[in-house]
Amino acid sequence: MKALPIGPGAAIEDQIEDLLERMTLEEKITLCHAGSKFAISAIPRLGIPEFWMSDGPHGVRHEICRDSWDPVETDEDLSTYLPTGTALAATWNPDLARKFGEVLGAEARHRGKDMILGPGINIVRTPICGRNFEYYGEDPFHVAKMVVPTVRGIQSKQVAACVKHYAANSQELNRQGVDAQMDERTLREIYLPGFQAAVVHGECLAVMGAYNKFRGQYCSHNDYLVQQILKGEWNFDGCFLSDWAAVEDTFEAARFGLDLEMGTDKPYDEYYLARPFREAIQRGELDEALVDEKARRNLRVMFRIGMFDKNRASGERNTAKHRQIALQIAREAIVLLKNEGGVLPLEKERLSRVIVIGDNAVARHAQGGHSSAVKSLYEVTPLEGLRNRLGDKVVIDYFHGYPARDGDFEHIDPEFLGVADERAGTRGWKATYWRQRDCQGGGLFKADVAIDFDWTSSTPFPGDAPGQYSVNWAATLIPPQSGVYELGLVGARHACFLI
Secondary structure: OOOOOOOOOOOHHHHHHHHHHHOOHHHHHHOOEOOEOOEEOOEHHHOEOOEEEEEOOOOOOOOEOOOOOOEOOOOOOOEOOOOOHHHHHHOOOHHHHHHHHHHHHHHHHHOOOOEEEOOEOOOOOOOOOOOHHHOOOOOHHHHHHHHHHHHHHHHOOOOEEEEEEEOOOOOOOOOOOOEEOOOHHHHHHHHOHHHHHHHHOOOOOEEEEOOOEEOOEEHHHOHHHHHHHHHHHOOOOOEEEOOOOOOOOHHHHHHOOOOEEOOOOOOHHHOOOOHHHHHHHHOOOOOHHHHHHHHHHHHHHHHHOOOOOOOOOOOOOOOHHHHHHHHHHHHHHOOOOOOHHHOOOOOHHHOOEEEEEOHHHOOOOOOOOHHHOOOEOOOOOHHHHHHHHHHHHOEEEEEOOOOOOHHHOOOOOHHHEOEEEOOOOEEOEEEEEEEEOOOOOOOEEEEEEEEOOOHHHHOOOOOOOOOOOEEEEEOOEOOOOOOOOOOOOOOOOOOOOOO
């Protein structure tokens, strides 16, 4: 069996069809669902390598383990921390958007990635959406103008751009419970122009479905959005993949255009487009042509980014050029409303003292944002930048100015806690959980456990969900040195401190 179909000189579509003819049903199914947290499994028999993705709207995410969200302990995942999507949009500069994409694509390639999960271009419709910082603002025309060069820049480095989250995804709270209802004009004039531009003019190779429903059907397998508009009207011939754990039904996913299922919280073979999909085909309930089309699209992406090309670009990261591009974007993203008396730029020859107020002067943001987190080589805070620029000749006074945000508190290291489990010698919290034994209130169930900081993994109750319960966490804090400490408590519901 030859390692590559037909040969590197043959047309891509011919090579894809040759591969499909030689693939078993099981192998085709393999290309339709994840084989790790961020990869499609390889098919060694046919010379098909693993297909690797990474989060990264504005920088390639740190490495995680194959089958868990635990970070890999390495320095080989340090990457350039680019300004966020909102900042890029604020430059109003398509040329910079192209450079932004080139940096992102080159760094993804250097990290061995085949697809970058970005850019994110949902329309900002509410100021409290948790991902607004990733997006390109609230104007559909402007979004469309900026996303095209970004996509082209990424894909110029032989990395697939995955434009997300399609579509009408305007909030993070209860995102899988939202059903976006709107008339056709609103959909076409506000929510779709950016995606249409990315597909038709940017020729993006991948589009990611949103978590929410649209007109009663989940976006990851929405007949109207995917089959009729994306693949019908716009002639999109790439990969349409799900957001992580956004798939809800095998038959809808099979019929309504989902090509690749990622992140579902089950063993990989239990994904909706894994064994259930295969068995439905074997029973005659679904046509095998459905899996052929999905595998065909996913292979097409692999070929177009050069995964079978021995001379594929290797990429680069953390270069001086990349740092200069990030700096240029940040500079052009700044909007200066007033500069009375020529106060700016700050020059040490004209200053004797500067007062800096606010938590954002010292906050580091690169590792925040969950799927937007970047393990940056370095990050200069505004306060550090002022000190670097003004030197020792200017006195700089910093005041926090207001209480820290919940997310600014650091977890208390177990090193500074007393022993919670005498037998095991475990440092940490001693937690006592209480809940009713049954729905009729038949008594209380009590459990004592020694835990670290993960609420969900430490819950001792059997079953999929603990139901209503309460918990007391107790610990002895041993400060590393004398001083004033501020303790913070973050909870989704009612909680209080007793010290």
